Amino acid sequence: MFGKSLKYELRASxxxxxxxFICSLALSVFISVGLxxxxxxxxxxxxxxxxxxxxxxxxxxxxxxxxxxxxxxLLIVTAVAVFVIMVRRFYTSFFTxxxxxxxxxxxxxxxxxxxxTVATVxxxxxxxxxxxxxxxxxxxxxxIGIGPSEGAGxxxxxxxxxxSELGDxxxxxxxxxxxxxxxxxxASLFLIYFAxxxxxxxxxxxxxxxxxxxxxxxxxxxxxxxxxxxxxxxxPITYNxxxxxLALTITSAVSTVLAAAELVGCYIGTRIxxxxxxxxx
Amino acid sequence: MANILEAKxxxxxxxxxxxxxxxxxxxPEGKIVGLLGSNGSxxxxxxxLVAGILKPTAGEVLVCGERIGIDTxxxxxxxxxxxxxNDWMRVSDIVEYFDDFYEDFDSAKAFExxxxxKVEPNRKLKxxxxxxxxxxxxVLVMARNAKLYLLxxxxxxxxPVAREYILDTIVSNYNKDAxxxxxxxxxxxVEKVLDDFIFVRDGKVIMxxxxxKAREEYGKTLDEIFREVYKCSEKA
Numbered sequence: 001m002f003g004k005s006l007k008y009e010l011r012a013s014x015x016x017x018x019x020x021f022i023c024s025l026a027l028s029v030f031i032s033v034g035l036x037x038x039x040x041x042x043x044x045x046x047x048x049x050x051x052x053x054x055x056x057x058x059x060x061x062x063x064x065x066x067x068x069x070x071x072x073x074l075l076i077v078t079a080v081a082v083f084v085i086m087v088r089r090f091y092t093s094f095f096t097x098x099x100x101x102x103x104x105x106x107x108x109x110x111x112x113x114x115x116x117t118v119a120t121v122x123x124x125x126x127x128x129x130x131x132x133x134x135x136x137x138x139x140x141x142x143x144i145g146i147g148p149s150e151g152a153g154x155x156x157x158x159x160x161x162x163x164s165e166l167g168d169x170x171x172x173x174x175x176x177x178x179x180x181x182x183x184x185x186x187a188s189l190f191l192i193y194f195a196x197x198x199x200x201x202x203x204x205x206x207x208x209x210x211x212x213x214x215x216x217x218x219x220x221x222x223x224x225x226x227x228x229x230x231x232x233x234x235x236p237i238t239y240n241x242x243x244x245x246l247a248l249t250i251t252s253a254v255s256t257v258l259a260a261a262e263l264v265g266c267y268i269g270t271r272i273x274x275x276x277x278x279x280x281x
Numbered sequence: 282m283a284n285i286l287e288a289k290x291x292x293x294x295x296x297x298x299x300x301x302x303x304x305x306x307x308x309p310e311g312k313i314v315g316l317l318g319s320n321g322s323x324x325x326x327x328x329x330l331v332a333g334i335l336k337p338t339a340g341e342v343l344v345c346g347e348r349i350g351i352d353t354x355x356x357x358x359x360x361x362x363x364x365x366x367n368d369w370m371r372v373s374d375i376v377e378y379f380d381d382f383y384e385d386f387d388s389a390k391a392f393e394x395x396x397x398x399k400v401e402p403n404r405k406l407k408x409x410x411x412x413x414x415x416x417x418x419x420v421l422v423m424a425r426n427a428k429l430y431l432l433x434x435x436x437x438x439x440x441p442v443a444r445e446y447i448l449d450t451i452v453s454n455y456n457k458d459a460x461x462x463x464x465x466x467x468x469x470x471v472e473k474v475l476d477d478f479i480f481v482r483d484g485k486v487i488m489x490x491x492x493x494k495a496r497e498e499y500g501k502t503l504d505e506i507f508r509e510v511y512k513c514s515e516k517a
Contacts, residue, residue: 004381015369100365103334105382106355276336 001107005115016085017123021130024078028134031067032141038063071138075131082127086120087192095200099280109274120189173248180252187259190266191219197273222262229258285310285429285460286331290340293326300326302484303340308460315471316464317507318481324464325362328431332359345428358427362434364414368407372400372417379421391424412439419447423454430461436470444470468504478503480510
């Protein structure tokens with residue numbers, strides 16, 4: 001049943017997200033073309049010879065800055081849109097009239113929750129792929145417009161050195177930090193699921209406000225517990241450590257345990273509400 | 282004759298008001314049963330409890346001897362009062378959806394019923410009128426070879442001609458070994474298709490019998506018996 005549920009979940013969300021990704025790529029092409037044209041105007045050689053050329057250089061500079069800013073905004077907007085759409089899918093599937101179909105399917109609540117989670121992960125992986133392609137498209141435009149310069153070579157060298165130096169400082173703690181990031185991301189998602197479920201359970205009207213309030217209360221409580229743990233456990237342990245790598249490893253490990261506890265708590269809470277206390281309209 | 286449904290002291294308290302107060306209901310297989318009562322009497326609550334949308338506050342309900350869960354959901358075909366269809370889907374998509382999730386779904390039968398209704402499978406659900414959407418939903422529910430059909434107010438809000446059509450669709454398409462529960466307050470319209478009836482009032486079952494037996498005993502139509510029983514229970 002999980003495969004079938006996932007198929008329909010992806011189909012339901014794809015009708016908005018696929019066009020969004022296509023728009024994102026199309027805008028990247030537009031930004032790339034803009035960088036190609038105006039970058040050449042700004043960085044091109046011999047442009048500063050006449051007053052007319054100087055004006056062109058200023059315009060080119062402004063347009064290039066705007067295009068780079070537009071690209072950054074595009075990436076942020078797409079990420080937020082993926083998030084909003086997937087959270088909205090959770091709400092509509094379980095707390096609107098659509099729930100009359102959802103809850104009469106021969107599918108377990110665990111399967112329903114896993115479907116939503118896996119679909120969100122898939123769309124974020126899709127977002128990552130689209131972002132990489134978009135960045136490549138924009139980079140091609142930038143290279144055509146600005147041209148390969150010595151500066152680019154220097155930048156590559158600096159990035160390479162930085163990576164190597166960070167590797168020396170952080171060492172194996174990077175792995176723990178990566179695990180912590182993944183667990184924390186899932187915990188944040190399940191916190192939202194729980195806030196929606198609890199908010200809809202306690203309110204028949206003004207459900208959106210109820211869910212938002214619930215989110216702030218629960219996330220506030222989680223942050224408080226996290227800060228207490230940092231103050232009481234992590235700082236005393238890691239305070240006198242000269243080894244940054246070990247200190248970061250311990251900090252990440254404790255954070256991961258806390259995030260895992262948040263994840264499990266929110267999952268169980270969501271499961272109980274969806275199994276026993278759904279307050280359908 | 283085996284029992285399809287057994288509800289024992291089934292109760293649901295919503296907090297602000299009681300939905301059902303200790304209902305004891307047993308339904309054998311192969312019957313069309315009318316769940317009759319005025320608005321707010323607990324009919325929808327009972328159906329939601331059996332469909333697994335609500336959890337009872339007390340008591341239990343069994344479908345084919347099983348507690349409500351995934352197994353019973355694959356045996357129960359539920360038509361809610363509300364339209365739950367996804368507007369962005371085409372009619373053929375929602376048929377495919379039901380075919381994927383329910384092993385007992387007969388898609389050929391669904392398409393035949395849609396054709397009789399003159400609903401084009403390629404049409405998007407958002408382009409259909411409310412009445413047509415309700416008919417599509419009825420087709421989806423009746424195209425299953427379920428053990429128990431729960432139909433919540435299937436004829437409310439439609440004209441008398443459509444009522445006839447809907448009742449014909451129900452009677453001619455349900456799995457003959459199954460039991461159909463029709464919840465309604467429009468007793469006159471459904472009386473002719475019912476084998477048994479259950480009168481509910483204020484969350485309580487006040488009478489449960491066979492239609493033929495009650496007619497013979499009272500010498501009245503079911504609608505007249507309903508009015509008389511309601512008056513008596515009101516005085517009590």
